[in-house]
Amino acid sequence: MKVTFSDKAQTFQAGIFAVLNEKKEELIRRGRTVYNLSVGTPDFLPAPHVTEAVANAAKDPENYKYALTDRPFLLEAVRNFYRERFGVELAPEEIMSINGSQEGMAHIAWALCDPGDLVLAPNPGYPIFSIGPSLCGAQVETYPLYRENGFLPKLSDIPEETARKAKFMLVSYPLNPVCAAADDVFYRELIAFAKKYEVIILHDNAYSDIVYGGRKGKSFLSYEGAKEVGVELYSLSKSYNLTGARISFVVGNREIxxxxxxxxxxxxxxxFLPLQYGAAAALNGPKDGVKAQCLEYESRMKALCGGLRRIGWQVPDGEGTMFVWAPLPEGYENSEAFCVELMERSGVICVPGSSFGSLGEGFVRFALVQPVPVIEEIVEAIRKSGILS
Ligand SMILES: Cc1ncc(COP(=O)(O)O)c(C=O)c1O
Known part of the structure; x- marks a missing residue:
């Protein structure tokens, strides 16, 4: 039988990632040192009180049944956390766990859109922002983010007709991959825009605990009127180093x-109930680790950006997230070709900006998943490779 596949399935090609992976394996076979700064999996460990809560709950055979609902202890933990951390009051009905924000974004358009409905997503942006709604049959239109505007959208540049047609708009700050944070003025304008054009806002808040310069990451829901217009996704993946456990929450507008x-x-x-216990332990427990980790990411960002600037690559400091968004060095124009050349010449692996949308071309993204001494080695490996001269 000849199996034929959907047009959508065929748009998901491994492309550049397969090429990078093949090159990486080849370098390893040749005994070269490889520095992998491509994937945003934290190298930190989850806190012991979290792993203990998961492990203890995993010993109870009762906890292997279908969970079906979020237990009251978990909803209470989310409510207390949002109140203390963000000053936001949530009713239990305004909270639902999801299997990671990725899963939430992959499916939420099924609740909000009919086939062909319009969704606004950032360019550049984290890929699921566009892929999720598109998988659900929505039509995705991107809004541009430019460095000159701090990678914030100019809401007044979105054509009225597009704004009126849009069902929902994906927004996320601090934003992966561009590492920009948004200020209060932006969120207030966003809520006014949402009300004016009746556009639902979906705010992905994956990095509110990794903001630099002593600034405190906020919640979209802490702004007046936010709950009326949208929901927020809060992930435990990066703040609590639980990427593999797949725990996030969608919170906010009750109807949504x-x-x-x-x-x-x-x-x-x-x-899975042991994960509900683990999530509650993370949200209820001490947060010193979260703060210390944010400072460590900031030191890494400074070591990488400052180090690259010292060797002649003009990379500005980021404002948050666990990444660095680097404009290509002078003389390079194609981010895929640059990534391949950088890996071959220095052993350093990063992600081409073009994989985050057309406006990501001209940039590459590094994940801050190595400690400062290794980052210093990485800067030296890039210098020695001669790729900047
Ligand atoms: C902006 C953004 N949102 C969501 C996710 C995925 O989060 P989760 O692990 O909760 O699915 C990531 C992961 O890198 C991300 O960068």
């Missing part, structure tokens, strides 16, 4: 959370 819950009951039977 309720409808999304109804959709998800068709595809998911609830979060």
């Amino acid at each position: 959370v309720d409808t999304f819950r109804a959709v998800r009951t068709q595809i998911d039977y609830g979060m």
